[in-house]
Amino acid sequence: MTDTLPLAALGWAPDFLRQLTLDDLSTLTPCRVAAVHRSRIEALAATGPLSLLPPPGLSTAEIAVGDWALCDGTRLIRLLERRSTLARRAAGTGAERQLIAANVDTLFLVTSCNADFNPARIERYLALARSAEVTPVIVLTKADESPDPEAWQARAEAIDRRVAVVTLDARAPGERLADWARAGQTVALLGSSGVGKTTLANALTGEVQATAPIRADDAKGRHTTTGRHLRPLSAGGWLIDTPGMRELRLSGAEAGIAATFDDLDALAGECRFHDCTHQTEPGCAVQAAIAAGAVDPARLARWQKLRREDRINSETLAEAHARDRAFGRLTRKAGRDKARLRGE
Ligand SMILES: Nc1nc2c(ncn2[C@@H]2O[C@H](COP(=O)(O)OP(=O)(O)OP(=O)(O)O)[C@@H](O)[C@H]2O)c(=O)[nH]1
Numbered sequence: 001m002t003d004t005l006p007l008a009a010l011g012w013a014p015d016f017l018r019q020l021t022l023d024d025l026s027t028l029t030p031c032r033v034a035a036v037h038r039s040r041i042e043a044l045a046a047t048g049p050l051s052l053l054p055p056p057g058l059s060t061a062e063i064a065v066g067d068w069a070l071c072d073g074t075r076l077i078r079l080l081e082r083r084s085t086l087a088r089r090a091a092g093t094g095a096e097r098q099l100i101a102a103n104v105d106t107l108f109l110v111t112s113c114n115a116d117f118n119p120a121r122i123e124r125y126l127a128l129a130r131s132a133e134v135t136p137v138i139v140l141t142k143a144d145e146s147p148d149p150e151a152w153q154a155r156a157e158a159i160d161r162r163v164a165v166v167t168l169d170a171r172a173p174g175e176r177l178a179d180w181a182r183a184g185q186t187v188a189l190l191g192s193s194g195v196g197k198t199t200l201a202n203a204l205t206g207e208v209q210a211t212a213p214i215r216a217d218d219a220k221g222r223h224t225t226t227g228r229h230l231r232p233l234s235a236g237g238w239l240i241d242t243p244g245m246r247e248l249r250l251s252g253a254e255a256g257i258a259a260t261f262d263d264l265d266a267l268a269g270e271c272r273f274h275d276c277t278h279q280t281e282p283g284c285a286v287q288a289a290i291a292a293g294a295v296d297p298a299r300l301a302r303w304q305k306l307r308r309e310d311r312i313n314s315e316t317l318a319e320a321h322a323r324d325r326a327f328g329r330l331t332r333k334a335g336r337d338k339a340r341l342r343g344e
């Protein structure tokens with residue numbers, strides 16, 4: 001294929017190629033979703049930007065920025081299986097989840113060398129990234145404003161020795177994040193308000209993303225052909241910049257939490273009771289480790305809080321689902337009643 005290079009630069013990987021049949025290859029074109037609108041999808045193909053119709057029978061709510069798909073030039077035909085999915089519970093809609101981004105390789109967990117730094121929050125982000133199957137990297141901004149950025153770096157490293165920590169001035173990241181931002185790589189930013197996500201995104205893309213009021217102006221068509229949410233990085237990769245990243249909550253993240261607290265998870269496996277709550281039970285391996293000074297009790301508390309949060313969010317999700325089904329039955333019945341009244 002002559003377009004192998006540009007596709008690879010878009011993030012195309014063997015995982016996606018493997019999903020194609022020979023027939024697909026001869027008739028359809030791989031493309032990457034750059035923006036999702038109600039009835040139209042912006043995508044990037046080896047040949048350039050495309051504006052596509054959604055596939056028959058698939059709501060655009062099922063399509064995420066970053067998705068790989070096959071298209072026939074005018075219509076998106078089929079989505080390819082994702083390597084990673086960032087989603088959130090859609091509040092109040094009853095819908096199971098709202099897609100935020102697909103096929104993100106690295107999630108920059110952004111916090112600052114100041115009071116925003118909070119181990120519980122970072123652990124939540126780590127669990128979230130892992131449950132989404134995205135590699136986490138902790139980015140500490142505002143190093144230039146801190147008298148001792150190394151101390152913040154050390155605190156972040158102590159949270160999880162397996163995770164890379166980069167301390168920087170978000171306005172001038174230089175090459176510090178380049179390893180994760182190269183051609184073929186896709187990144188996204190997660191962090192609370194004011195930590196420097198916009199600043200960092202602008203520095204990494206070399207473009208100034210207008211702030212909200214000006215973005216509304218963009219909707220009139222100034223940037224209609226370039227995907228608004230899949231932004232090219234100066235280092236060759238892509239940044240997925242979608243609304244909703246700030247409010248990501250844990251739900252269905254049990255595996256991600258277990259991976260982030262794998263030390264406690266392993267200890268819990270040695271407790272005498274398999275449903276041990278690690279409070280006052282006899283034979284509790286976690287409490288024994290705390291007594292021996294090997295485990296910080298605050299970390300146990302954070303682990304339990306996250307598990308509770310995840311459980312509650314996941315439960316509510318199931319409840320919302322049940323309510324939806326009940327509502328579906330009601331509306332179908334109302335439809336039948338109306339039809340009967342009309343004598344149909
Ligand atoms: N000195 C310094 N200022 C920074 C740094 N990062 C961000 N800022 C400043 O902090 C303020 C907030 O940065 P933003 O990039 O808007 O933060 P954000 O995370 O995008 O915030 P939201 O859009 O509310 O989510 C701005 O005034 C930035 O210029 C940094 O590393 N050093």
Ligand SMILES: [Zn+2]
Pocket residue numbers: 268271272276277278279281283284285286287
């Ligand atoms: Zn226990």
